Amino acid sequence: MKLPPFEYACPTSISEAVALLASHDGEAKPLAGGQSLVPMLAFRVAAPSLLVDLRKLADLRQIEITADGVTLGAMVRWREILDDTRLATAHPLLVAAVEHVAHYQIRNRGTVGGSMAHADPAAEMPGVAVTCEAQIAVTGKAGTRVIAASDFFVGPLMTVLKPDEIITEIRLPAWPAKRRFGFQEFARRRGDFALAAAAAFYDEDNGRARNAHVGVIGVADRPLRLPSVEAVINGQKIDDVLIAKAEAATSAGVDPADDIHASGAYRKALAGVMVERALKAAVA
Amino acid sequence: MAVKFEVNGKAVEIEVEPRLTLADCLRHHLRLTGTHVGCEHGVCGACTVLVNGAAVRSCLMLAVQAEGANVVTVEGLSRDEGLTPLQASFRKHHALQCGFCTPGMITTAHALLSEEPDCDADRVREVLSGNLCRCTGYISIVEAVLDARSAYKRGGTGA
Ligand SMILES: Cc1cc2nc3c(=O)[nH]c(=O)nc-3n(C[C@H](O)[C@H](O)[C@H](O)COP(=O)(O)OP(=O)(O)OC[C@H]3O[C@@H](n4cnc5c(N)ncnc54)[C@H](O)[C@@H]3O)c2cc1C
Ligand code: FES
Ligand code: FES
Numbered sequence: 207m208k209l210p211p212f213e214y215a216c217p218t219s220i221s222e223a224v225a226l227l228a229s230h231d232g233e234a235k236p237l238a239g240g241q242s243l244v245p246m247l248a249f250r251v252a253a254p255s256l257l258v259d260l261r262k263l264a265d266l267r268q269i270e271i272t273a274d275g276v277t278l279g280a281m282v283r284w285r286e287i288l289d290d291t292r293l294a295t296a297h298p299l300l301v302a303a304v305e306h307v308a309h310y311q312i313r314n315r316g317t318v319g320g321s322m323a324h325a326d327p328a329a330e331m332p333g334v335a336v337t338c339e340a341q342i343a344v345t346g347k348a349g350t351r352v353i354a355a356s357d358f359f360v361g362p363l364m365t366v367l368k369p370d371e372i373i374t375e376i377r378l379p380a381w382p383a384k385r386r387f388g389f390q391e392f393a394r395r396r397g398d399f400a401l402a403a404a405a406a407f408y409d410e411d412n413g414r415a416r417n418a419h420v421g422v423i424g425v426a427d428r429p430l431r432l433p434s435v436e437a438v439i440n441g442q443k444i445d446d447v448l449i450a451k452a453e454a455a456t457s458a459g460v461d462p463a464d465d466i467h468a469s470g471a472y473r474k475a476l477a478g479v480m481v482e483r484a485l486k487a488a489v490a
Numbered sequence: 491m492a493v494k495f496e497v498n499g500k501a502v503e504i505e506v507e508p509r510l511t512l513a514d515c516l517r518h519h520l521r522l523t524g525t526h527v528g529c530e531h532g533v534c535g536a537c538t539v540l541v542n543g544a545a546v547r548s549c550l551m552l553a554v555q556a557e558g559a560n561v562v563t564v565e566g567l568s569r570d571e572g573l574t575p576l577q578a579s580f581r582k583h584h585a586l587q588c589g590f591c592t593p594g595m596i597t598t599a600h601a602l603l604s605e606e607p608d609c610d611a612d613r614v615r616e617v618l619s620g621n622l623c624r625c626t627g628y629i630s631i632v633e634a635v636l637d638a639r640s641a642y643k644r645g646g647t648g649a
Binding site: 207208209210211212213214216237240241244245247248249257259261285308309310311312314315395396397 | 491507508509511514530531532535538544545546547549550551552554555557598601602615616617619620
């Protein structure tokens with residue numbers, strides 16, 4: 207369908223963008239890559255009165271890598287993550303996950319901030335953020351605040367963002383060089399949203415896993431971290447027996463609903479298999 | 491709103507509603523009907539054009555967002571009246587039947603080959619996974635793209 211009518215503004219500073227968002231009684235929306243918002247407009251499930259295009263906010267375009275970790279500006283595109291060779295060591299899990307995001311043309315436009323704000327329960331970036339304990343910096347009329355990824359998502363396409371707030375940065379904690387990890391996803395066709403996917407990583411002490419982090423997407427109304435699976439892994443040697451236990455704990459730890467794409471029972475089993483494969487990739 | 495950008499090397503300046511997509515702007519206002527619109531919500535790839543060299547879906551971009559950009563449509567890829575090596579390769583390999591998906595396939599493959607003239611069949615399939623074709627079964631399209639690689643290695647632009 208053709209898009210519903212709206213006004214359009216293209217501010218050149220964050221404060222101007224926030225002021226514009228605040229001026230429309232909650233009816234204004236930021237526009238980043240448009241790869242989720244424009245389809246929502248075309249389906250007429252969204253009908254904002256004003257779109258505030260963030261494309262001129264150059265400050266939001268940076269990828270910063272320091273000893274503290276990786277900071278992604280909200281307007282960093284998927285393509286820029288895949289093209290940044292530093293990230294292969296600075297955050298290989300991020301790169302592995304983003305390789306599964308959408309298609310070539312969409313990756314040329316879509317942004318990390320847009321994905322976080324859109325909060326699709328099957329989207330990779332929110333899953334990485336929750337699994338890695340990312341911090342999300344946002345700016346609104348009331349000033350700036352930093353939100354833990356685990357507190358950010360509240361339901362399908364729902365976050366704690368206020369209508370006048372924009373995401374400015376996503377901060378991922380530092381990634382030790384020797385960390386073991388895997389990211390595995392299953393989708394019907396390449397580029398489709400995941401039916402389920404898993405991210406897993408751990409550090410090693412004398413051949414035993416510690417600091418395990420396991421997260422899944424596509425199996426709940428938001429991305430999940432699975433402490434019950436992490437507890438199975440921590441302190442253990444990661445072998446086939448342990449991986450089978452982690453797989454069982456994953457399936458036991460999620461309760462997906464039936465939908466048109468797959469039954470809940472299928473997704474429950476699939477989540478376990480994704481964690482199994484992610485751990486096998488981590489060991490390899 | 492007034493918007494100024496370049497299409498196929500020519501400067502354009504037109505007055506559009508903010509809700510007009512770049513795809514509709516190209517087709518209805520600029521009469522460049524080579525860009526096809528299949529789904530209008532980002533899943534089929536028929537509307538792919540190049541914006542500052544990058545392949546993007548023109549149904550998911552507003553015309554006003556193209557301000558200052560350099561846009562190339564399928565019409566802008568060929569010079570004179572002849573076919574480019576990529577287009578000739580599509581003809582040679584029967585990589586089109588109805589032709590609806592073809593402009594999107596050509597613009598996407600052109601962007602890919604311009605950046606990665608050494609890409610393999612897996613990469614071609616990965617990149618074209620965002621372009622739907624209801625006729626060919628894709629095999630001939632992948633063959634056509636692979637066969638056109640040599641032109642991009644030599645000439646750089648495939649032209
Ligand atoms: C065919 C297709 C397949 C796709 N497959 C996948 C997939 O497999 N995995 C995946 O993760 N995604 C997928 N996507 C979505 C894509 O990754 C989007 O790019 C992404 O979800 C949204 O990013 P955007 O920059 O395009 O945001 P937009 O579409 O511009 O915005 C999305 C929402 O976020 C808000 N927003 C944007 N930026 C900010 C900000 N900085 N602060 C606050 N709010 C903001 C907007 O107001 C809007 O509500 C797919 C999209 C399509 C069309
Ligand atoms: S018309 Fe744009 S992707 Fe289908
Ligand atoms: S040739 Fe008919 S859709 Fe591709």
